[in-house]
Amino acid sequence: MANLSLDMERGLLLGIDFGTTNSVVSIYNFEEGNAITIPIDGSNILPTVIQFEQDKEDEDKLSKVFGLEAKGGAIIYPESTILGVKRLLGLDEKVAVYVDEKEYLFLPEQIAGEIIGYLKQKADEYVREELNIESEFSGCVITVPANSTDKQKQMTKKAAIFGGFDEDSVFLRLEPAAAAISYAVNEVDDKTVLVYDFGGGTFDACILAVQITGEGEPAISILSTYGDNSLGGNDVDVIAADMIYEEFKSLTEGAIDLFDENADDGISKRQKKIAVARLMQIATQTKERFSHSQTAKVVLAPFVREPKIVNINMEITREEFLNHKRVNKLWDSDEVFEKFKGKSVNDIIDMTIDCVDKCLKAAKLEPGDVNEVFTVGGSSSLCNVSERLIGKFGKEPYKAKVSPALSISQGAAHYCNMIMMPAVKGPKVSERTIHPLGLEIAGRRFLTVVEAGMDIPVEGLEVEAPELLMTNFDNVSSMAIVVYEDTQWVDGELKYVNENGMKRLAGTSLRGIPQAPKGQEKVRVIFSVGQDNILKVSAKSISDLGAGTRLMVDDLYTQA
Numbered sequence: 001m002a003n004l005s006l007d008m009e010r011g012l013l014l015g016i017d018f019g020t021t022n023s024v025v026s027i028y029n030f031e032e033g034n035a036i037t038i039p040i041d042g043s044n045i046l047p048t049v050i051q052f053e054q055d056k057e058d059e060d061k062l063s064k065v066f067g068l069e070a071k072g073g074a075i076i077y078p079e080s081t082i083l084g085v086k087r088l089l090g091l092d093e094k095v096a097v098y099v100d101e102k103e104y105l106f107l108p109e110q111i112a113g114e115i116i117g118y119l120k121q122k123a124d125e126y127v128r129e130e131l132n133i134e135s136e137f138s139g140c141v142i143t144v145p146a147n148s149t150d151k152q153k154q155m156t157k158k159a160a161i162f163g164g165f166d167e168d169s170v171f172l173r174l175e176p177a178a179a180a181i182s183y184a185v186n187e188v189d190d191k192t193v194l195v196y197d198f199g200g201g202t203f204d205a206c207i208l209a210v211q212i213t214g215e216g217e218p219a220i221s222i223l224s225t226y227g228d229n230s231l232g233g234n235d236v237d238v239i240a241a242d243m244i245y246e247e248f249k250s251l252t253e254g255a256i257d258l259f260d261e262n263a264d265d266g267i268s269k270r271q272k273k274i275a276v277a278r279l280m281q282i283a284t285q286t287k288e289r290f291s292h293s294q295t296a297k298v299v300l301a302p303f304v305r306e307p308k309i310v311n312i313n314m315e316i317t318r319e320e321f322l323n324h325k326r327v328n329k330l331w332d333s334d335e336v337f338e339k340f341k342g343k344s345v346n347d348i349i350d351m352t353i354d355c356v357d358k359c360l361k362a363a364k365l366e367p368g369d370v371n372e373v374f375t376v377g378g379s380s381s382l383c384n385v386s387e388r389l390i391g392k393f394g395k396e397p398y399k400a401k402v403s404p405a406l407s408i409s410q411g412a413a414h415y416c417n418m419i420m421m422p423a424v425k426g427p428k429v430s431e432r433t434i435h436p437l438g439l440e441i442a443g444r445r446f447l448t449v450v451e452a453g454m455d456i457p458v459e460g461l462e463v464e465a466p467e468l469l470m471t472n473f474d475n476v477s478s479m480a481i482v483v484y485e486d487t488q489w490v491d492g493e494l495k496y497v498n499e500n501g502m503k504r505l506a507g508t509s510l511r512g513i514p515q516a517p518k519g520q521e522k523v524r525v526i527f528s529v530g531q532d533n534i535l536k537v538s539a540k541s542i543s544d545l546g547a548g549t550r551l552m553v554d555d556l557y558t559q560a
Helices: 067-073 108-129 150-162 175-184 233-252 269-289 318-323 334-340 345-362 385-393 407-420 553-559
Strands: 012-018 022-029 034-037 049-054 062-066 081-083 095-099 102-106 137-144 170-174 191-198 203-212 218-228 295-304 310-317 372-376 428-430 437-441 445-450 461-464 478-486 502-511 522-529 535-541 548-552
Touching (some): 012 175, 012 407, 022 108, 022 407, 049 067, 102 108, 150 170, 170 407, 175 203, 175 372, 175 407, 191 385, 218 345, 233 318, 233 334, 233 345, 269 295, 295 318, 318 345, 445 461
Parallel strands (some): 137 170, 218 428
Antiparallel strands (some): 012 022, 049 081, 191 203, 203 218, 295 310, 461 522, 478 502
């Protein structure tokens, strides 16, 4: 590895699996021809957690704590600790952090960027101190869920730039495709593979065709993807928390509401926040125990001290855990609670299998057509997942040499190799579009421009809208160009932009259209999609005197 810098013309590239719960970074080992994971703070996995505190030397600044230390500090400082920021990427709301009772507001991508910057810092230190390479990581391949919207991808890229990577050297790739590389590097036969990617905050199903080329290298084609960006192991944690909270309610006869800070029930706001943070942590630990045990002991002694000491000491069986129906809203939003109210762990696993079914349907395949099932993500080790997959496909999931928690990051490192040294042999992935992208036209109809599953060449995909947009009134000089993404597409259906699953990506006005009778002036719209699945749109009046505009969709989110 000491000669690593000699193999690079573009600088070092880091493979990043930025997860809702945990994050992992890997690099490509050119001497050994494989990917290796870089330990951060003594572990291959860094909890995706950040805690803010007052800088001891400058009271106008905040210092940050990351990873396991920040996660532990969440119990004492819940107001200044952020967990699961990945789920906030793509939202317009700022995140409030309170340090010494003072409020600080951050964009989600700024917080994510702080964590990514810490990963970069530690990786830079590792290659200098352990590999004797006097360089740093200028770029990265950072993975995103297959079902990410265009806006979530853009915010992820912005977070990587906030984290210190060069804008032109930040590459986005799909999580299941990266995982597939980890699988395919050891494959010697042609196969159809289902990637079952169950992470902390997202779920993706992806079907791949792996074909071995004449040179003996795997070529990977994505046949279909389907996922849910608000379905993950964290939602299983909440069910465990719901069981424990039900016990607390029983012990206190419902007299204390930990989630209503303004309730006059004899317990301070700070004690409530600490109790909620402890509940979150013990719920995660309880869930993890069921991966290898039939029972789990829950002891919180004391759980609260006000207005009286309440101790929780209970034992939960795996069967109870799998079948408990959620009752309480807890810390979730109204929207999330509505989705999971009355749901059990088994129901959540059913929801992942439903995504798998839709993925199979999109690929026009039956379960028997799948040769291998490859599980990815820490939540794939959840009890009952393997049993359900065996029941569905009649075969046990592939036993990878690489931990499911590390495979996405190591696949991203292989992508780094492809980008830095494209002529070198190794697995290749044919990138495809994920969701249909299109325009709003008359009657609020959705006009598909880019279809799902289109191959994206290295130089990018360029598609012209199948219809020219026409002026709807006499003598208008501008036209609205409004771009949508259909995240719940069904092939062949007529869609409207106000339906469920339609995501408005951007809107702008094309100005300078020559004034003319209705329908006489027409506008040509072209969509361009790069291998990172990020969209650019251009629009131009076809009149010789007409105006043109080109927009990066991310520049217009504030108008959406």
